[in-house]
Amino acid sequence: MAQAVKTHRSEIENRPGLVGWYDATRVLYNQVVMFYFDLYQAHPGLLGLNQKDALTQAEKLTHRTKENPTPLWPLDKAIDADIPTMVRRAAINAARGAFQSFRSTFKRWQKQKAKFEAKGKRFHPRPPVPPRTFNFNLPFYKKMYKERTDSSIMVRLYSGSSWQWVKLRLKGTTLPLGWEPGSPIITRHRGRLRLHTPLEKPVQKPVKALEQVAHNPQLRVCAVDLNLGDALAVCTILQADGTEVATRFMRGGQELHARRRRLLGKVAVKRSQSGILTEGEVDNVKLWQKIQAIDEYEAHRVSRRIVEFAQAYGATILIFEHLDNLKPQKGRYSQRGNEKRAYWLKGKIVKFARYKAWEQGILTSRVSPAFTSQDCSACGHRPVARYATGEAPLEYRPGGPLYLCPNCLMHGNADHNAALNIGFRFFHRSFRYLSESLSSKGPGVPVVNPIVRQQFAGWQDRRNGLALPSFFLA
Numbered sequence: 001m002a003q004a005v006k007t008h009r010s011e012i013e014n015r016p017g018l019v020g021w022y023d024a025t026r027v028l029y030n031q032v033v034m035f036y037f038d039l040y041q042a043h044p045g046l047l048g049l050n051q052k053d054a055l056t057q058a059e060k061l062t063h064r065t066k067e068n069p070t071p072l073w074p075l076d077k078a079i080d081a082d083i084p085t086m087v088r089r090a091a092i093n094a095a096r097g098a099f100q101s102f103r104s105t106f107k108r109w110q111k112q113k114a115k116f117e118a119k120g121k122r123f124h125p126r127p128p129v130p131p132r133t134f135n136f137n138l139p140f141y142k143k144m145y146k147e148r149t150d151s152s153i154m155v156r157l158y159s160g161s162s163w164q165w166v167k168l169r170l171k172g173t174t175l176p177l178g179w180e181p182g183s184p185i186i187t188r189h190r191g192r193l194r195l196h197t198p199l200e201k202p203v204q205k206p207v208k209a210l211e212q213v214a215h216n217p218q219l220r221v222c223a224v225d226l227n228l229g230d231a232l233a234v235c236t237i238l239q240a241d242g243t244e245v246a247t248r249f250m251r252g253g254q255e256l257h258a259r260r261r262r263l264l265g266k267v268a269v270k271r272s273q274s275g276i277l278t279e280g281e282v283d284n285v286k287l288w289q290k291i292q293a294i295d296e297y298e299a300h301r302v303s304r305r306i307v308e309f310a311q312a313y314g315a316t317i318l319i320f321e322h323l324d325n326l327k328p329q330k331g332r333y334s335q336r337g338n339e340k341r342a343y344w345l346k347g348k349i350v351k352f353a354r355y356k357a358w359e360q361g362i363l364t365s366r367v368s369p370a371f372t373s374q375d376c377s378a379c380g381h382r383p384v385a386r387y388a389t390g391e392a393p394l395e396y397r398p399g400g401p402l403y404l405c406p407n408c409l410m411h412g413n414a415d416h417n418a419a420l421n422i423g424f425r426f427f428h429r430s431f432r433y434l435s436e437s438l439s440s441k442g443p444g445v446p447v448v449n450p451i452v453r454q455q456f457a458g459w460q461d462r463r464n465g466l467a468l469p470s471f472f473l474a
């Protein structure tokens with residue numbers, strides 16, 4: 001069994017004094033974290049214990065009880081406030097994480113230094129220093145919250161002098177069914193408080209991609225080409241013999257770009273009206289929020305549709321390209337900004353699709369983006385001609401919506417061609433790895449089912465021009 005994880009967010013209705021209590025709680029909590037971070041620095045051996053034993057040990061060293069009247073590092077001497085057990089434990093765990101990450105940074109620095117000095121070079125960077133303050137949000141462990149309903153929750157907050165039960169009114173969607181909620185935290189986002197709840201759900205652990213390729217003659221994958229144009233995603237369901245089961249274009253890019261460009265134009269106008277801005281200043285929060293919100297919405301919409309499409313056709317692996325680097329374009333502010341955001345959107349779609357797919361037992365894999373839009377998906381010829389309607393298909397023009405292969409005369413939509421190449425590349429890489437590792441690595445590598453190998457070999461022959469392209473046979 002594996003775990004699917006995500007976060008549920010709801011707004012907390014503001015009321016007088018609430019933000020003050022939230023701040024007081026946070027300040028106190030981070031003092032406790034700092035106290036335990038220092039303990040970890042003095043007793044780095046605690047890292048050698050597992051989290052549970054380290055917690056017991058840290059409590060023994062710091063927490064005064066009847067059985068333990070004189071701890072070595074009394075917490076009540078260091079901090080003059082009552083610290084509930086669950087706050088103390090949360091702080092010990094947070095301090096452990098912080099110390100772990102500090103120590104690995106430090107070790108990396110030491111290693112680099114040793115490497116430089118071994119070569120007789122001087123090493124300039126200073127050693128990393130431990131953090132002087134922390135900025136953690138208090139997770140509400142059990143006993144720190146109660147009576148959670150869809151519209152409210154009781155939490156314990158620090159008022160500045162004592163811990164009190166406070167009722168928070170929640171707005172937004174309810175917790176989804178079938179998910180196990182973990183310890184919620186309160187965050188502050190642009191002056192508003194929100195409740196974030198981590199959610200967990202056990203899911204069937206999917207079979208590794210390589211094993212699926214090696215063993216399953218009926219395997220279907222969903223190859224996805226992401227674009228900056230109107231068709232944000234082009235998805236094709238493929239089998240190992242090159243059979244194209246279905247293809248879908250997920251459009252809406254043009255409308256999105258137009259909306260975004262209008263908003264970016266407004267930002268530019270406001271900028272020119274208000275004169276030069278100091279660096280780092282957010283000039284128009286509302287507009288930026290709007291732009292962010294439409295991008296986020298679109299990424300969720302497209303990624304959801306990709307996963308639904310894959311599911312509908314029984315595909316068990318999603319294939320994306322690795323994103324190539326963003327090449328900055330010339331042009332007006334709104335154009336440049338728009339391109340940058342369209343590029344980020346691709347990354348978001350992959351990220352969202354990955355976790356949505358995982359929840360459904362679908363894996364995500366990525367292949368190299370080199371030449372996926374220049375190769376002919378039927379015969380492997382490079383480069384194909386790309387052109388727009390009404391143009392002569394003479395040469396490779398990046399961004400042209402149509403393609404024509406001068407070798408086998410295959411033609412059609414250029415993004416569709418790219419999606420087919422992405423799918424082929426995945427199978428090609430898998431089989432190469434499977435055959436290489438068979439000879440070099442021996443046991444542990446899945447043995448390829450002969451039918452599967454034969455299926456792919458046929459596709460590969462067509463791609464290499466060793467056999468007639470499939471459409472000639474039709």
Ligand SMILES: [Zn+2]
Nearest residue numbers: 376379405408
């Ligand atoms: Zn061709």
